[in-house]
Amino acid sequence: MTADRRAIQPRKQPRQARAEATRQRILAAAAHVFAEFGYAAGTTNRIAEQARVSIGSLYQYYPNKDAILVELMTRHLDAGFAAADGHQNGELPDSLEEIIRVFVRTAIDNHLDDPQLLRVMMEQGPRSHELLDRISRHEREQIAHVHDLFARHPEVRVADPYVAARLVVATIGLVVHQLRAAPDPVDTGRFEGELVAMIMGYLTTAR
Template sequence: MPSADRRLQPRRKPRQARAELTRERILTAAAHVFGEYGYAAGTTNRIAERARISIGSLYQYFPNKDAILAELLVRHIERGTWTQADQLDLSAGSLEATVRTLVRDAIDNHRDDPQLLRIMIEEASFSQELRDTIDRHGGRRVGEVRDFLARHPDVRVRDLDTAAELIVFTVETNAHKLMADPRTIPVETFENELVDMVTRYLRGDQ
């Protein structure tokens, strides 16, 4: 029996434009199929039919739907950048405004497809590529937050490294949870409460 990691590895990495387009069609089709039918009923046959390719062609690229979902999650993580934060001087302005920028970007990065996001959270298996992507992405974000903590005059925390880890984990995890089921809490309420919580922590409010 193959290891779980090998089972999740794509079979073919495209080197030509046409092959890359086919791979993109498979991933796009899978996102639609999983969103429409759910994961259990989102079979590779349905994905191939939606992508308008043969099932044999699909299996040239991915060994199973678990590998397809793992690749979708890799891409979701790689797209998730704090776009507004990248354009701002994070040491300027009020601490609350800066925290709100970070929280709002995390929310915006998860708005596209709540059903697919929920499936990725609940069903995705962890390939080595996915683990590496999570580590790389998380490390970059923690570094960005630590940099802003070090430069902002209103930050009062005992340990910058630990604080940066806590903020990234708290914001990301809660944004994922909310946007996977946005009916649970109004987004505006969630944003305001999370901003208040993080801001108070960073200011050292008692």
């Protein structure tokens, strides 16, 4: 669901170390509470109790639990964006299989939080237009990078590298999220190997 930006913005940006430590404690407590109780029962009272702060102190930083959840979502997405940007600006292996493995492993590493917390963040959290625009912009940049890579790589044998780039970016993002956020996540090593093999089969089979 989309939400009014004003309703999900933090109220206070800490300027002192002590205030920043309090904010970090609130966020850590919220992650624990949302993971244990879910979104509906993850109340600000529970978060304040877990963070060992008064409810009044919590409201100095965040107007409601939606704002806290959006902050957690933003941090989760920023970590994934930073890792993907690192691939675009750095060197990748020569082997196509190892390149795909890097993409898959990076996505998995960004989904190592508690499965319940992942479900709450990505399936129940409010969405601001600003956040949706950032996600869309980053996805376009990632597809452009992967398209360029596929168009130049000698092991890629698909007819349309652009379509392939869209499929691979979407597949890694959606499949990793769905299986890592499941109540019974697949073993990470097995999951990584199987997903890499599936994508490699698609990219290297002549049509």
